[in-house]
Amino acid sequence: MSDSKSIQLHHHHQHPILEHFVSQRAQKYAQQVLQKECQPKFAKKSMARLFEHRLNNAPVEGYSEHVGNKTTIRMTYPEGAPLSDLEYYSNDLFVAVLFKRVDFDWLQAVVKNETLPFWIRLFFWKQVAEKIPLQPKHFRILNPVIIKETAFDILHYSEPQSRFWGQDKNIPTIGVIAVVLATHLCDEVSLAGFGYDLNQPKTPLHYFDNLCMAAMKLQTMHNVTTETRLLLKLVKEGVVKDLSGGIHCEF
Template structure:
């Protein structure tokens, strides 16, 4: 074959590569754009489909950078609950008293923890390489959402303040991994509202909260002094399901996440709501954090209800609360915009 024939046979190959080059470039650019913006697109869809419809919620795209996105300069802590070892074989390290530390409460906590004895999350959850979590607030926004079956698909479902489940399953689901509460937010049927395996996690704000739990555990005479609202005197929970949240999480929520003063003794002081605390707990423990039931009505009507399960508490009742709702709303928006959390429904 002559050189001229060889050159002629090579020309079509060169043209074939040139014709394919734009297609290859387009495919490459499409892949990069999909990889970079897929989680951002999810956060702006307003309504997420059920968890099972998300092909890989634990992919690197959705999980690995959640904590880094917070940019709050603290280490992630996945051990959520106080344990006996915290008060025995090492010097107490807490420099804060309740609600931001254990200083001055060590003896009371020893009595409580010696009775409860279990300080871990359930073993079937602890063993998961990736944990998907839903934090379910008590806000009116979740009413008529039909999110129940979606919520039940998460590995961990966190609730708070004794919010009822029975009768509201279509909207809030019926799965509960743990519920955060303090004595005044508990009700006598809090435990009956949940599955037998659900953890009931005390968030102690004051010495009286620990005293209340100790009296429940040891069946002692109840002392109702020091509460702004009488807590239940009869409250049945399996000792093995009771936990005490490490005050570290409330302290870090206030200091690093919300940037509010830690001087809890002042009458005008503010502290985090249980909802924003639950979100911060989830961000520490979980790999994927989705939320629902957050947000307050934006209308000027003071009679707008704030809970999905009753209309007694309205926006008017929130005026005198020790919470900075605007600050928390801005923080939740920052978390959403960064991709650290995703909303399960349109929110206010």
């Protein structure tokens, strides 16, 4: 999932955490942004009241004027976890999305504040955080059933196969996994700034770096074409709302 997306969820039951999603301020904020009327003060006030669910290494430091100044939940796989301590706050919930055996080893090391053995670090495709400044009670593991449902039941990917070289494109992005999770938790799901339009290769992919949409064509593990078809179907059938037109623009 592009790290620049925002997920707003609405739940009509009295849950102390999910009730944060009931506010309509996110929709108002998105409309203001689209109309270029959003002022920084409004952004700070609005985002401060929302339940902030950030994915992978989406940063707050340096961008708080536009994306809020807190993180309620950060959901990521090991390679996506921020390396900077400044991106973690004492009351955050860290939701680990685990795909491979060494991901569990990594999570155990950071929860117990242990050193990750060098030979295990070799199995990650990029540098992973060696320390995460949160208490053990703030860590969670995403139910693997959500990953399985997303990959095999919804996207209809093939089962993993042993291959001497290369990889199948059968791993969902964190973004689509988060959307599926949201549909389980809430009655209404709204997306803003999320979608893959490969016909616009120069469109920014994230709010915090210089990557463009063209980078998604180089993905060896994610099938963004299949994910885009799914997202388009969800929007057209009214399962989720697309506030910014990143998936299906009607304005």
